[in-house]
Amino acid sequence: MAKHQIPTYTICRLAADEAVQKELIAERFPHYLDTHQHLHFPHRHSFYHLVFFTKGAGKQSIDFVSFPVQPGQIYFMVPGQVHGWDFDGEMDGYIINFSDTFFHTLLQNTQYIDQFYFFNGQAAESVLQLPVNIQTEITALFEKILAEVQQNNDHMMDMIRTLLLQIFILVNRVQVTTIRQKQVPQHNYLLLRNFQQLIEKNYTQLKLPKEYAALLYITPNHLNALCKDVLDKSAGEIIRDRILLEAKRLLTNADMSIMDIAYQLNFADNSYFSKFFKKYAGATPEDFRKQFDHTYNK
Structure with a gap:
């Protein structure tokens, strides 16, 4: 802790x-x-x-x-x-x-x-x-x-x-x-910006590319191709990156338990959140928190 x-x-x-x-x-x-x-x-x-x-x-x-x-x-x-x-x-x-x-x-x-x-x-x-x-x-x-x-x-x-x-x-x-x-059309960047803004507002509730594609009035395939072309990442990766970033931010708060963080990010349970975090961050939430604390206090 x-x-x-x-x-x-x-x-x-x-x-x-x-x-x-x-x-x-x-x-x-x-x-x-x-x-x-x-x-x-x-x-x-x-x-x-x-x-x-x-x-x-x-x-x-x-x-x-x-x-x-x-x-x-x-x-x-x-x-x-x-x-x-x-x-x-x-x-x-x-x-x-x-x-x-x-x-x-x-x-x-x-x-x-x-x-x-x-x-x-x-x-x-x-x-x-x-x-x-x-x-x-x-x-x-x-x-x-x-x-x-x-x-x-x-x-x-x-x-x-x-x-x-x-x-x-x-x-x-x-x-x-x-x-x-980079020879990428300007409107593609504007569309990507809108996608990022929608993620910022909805990442705890909407976690699937098809949900954002519907809000942007484009197909999921179009959204995924856009993200690959501009950022070399899939739409799903961009959504996961934002959820993972917020998880890291919340883990720097000593007053929040892992269960509280999982709940705030709308995960089904603490175990699912811990598996998600370890898979994409390369460390368990507890290990990330300990490493941050070590860096903060050195």
Whole structure:
């Protein structure tokens, strides 16, 4: 049994500036690291989180997937993901945390940022190495955001919102260019995105590809071919991956029993859940929890 419950941080808990603490944190990354040294341990965010590295090395983990850190890298996280880092040497860059309602006062479509590929909650699609020419433009936008925070001018928050949207659009263009180079039709990616969003909303109840295919008004064979073509995985694997990820997240909570987790994920019984987890994670739920606890306490 794990000894600790993985912490979940809110913007209010991390912010020093009361004027913006409910909606935004924007800082140079070294200052953020110095202020929040405990964040290298695995933790969750209740907010959106992005970091742009201009200097540094080491590694970070997002939802139990490890990524090497290098200059020119930007990563994006959505609320609820598990995160930790182990940096090597001097770090530099920018960090922005913003609430899930941050853009609601500016944009009529409250789901607007969901369109960006890097905000889909998939770790592999949320860490990008930016081209050198884009890095310069992105750096300038981060500097403008920091200047807005420091100057506290009229309409500061709306100016920051528009600057952040510029960052999102520029990075999304990089991702779209990569997609086009793979010569996969754009509408296939949009369909896959809709599939992933449906999984996010329904993975505890709907576990069969044919159920999602019906919601997308396509055949199960079409859905499976789409997933194979774009992600080199079957539709069933993508659904199972999301269930497995949530199981791992829940297992970091020391207050939940294996039986409670099985119930929350809508498994028929504890035994079926344990067999599922061992088959696809390569370890029993108990062993995974012990290994996480060992890593967390070393």
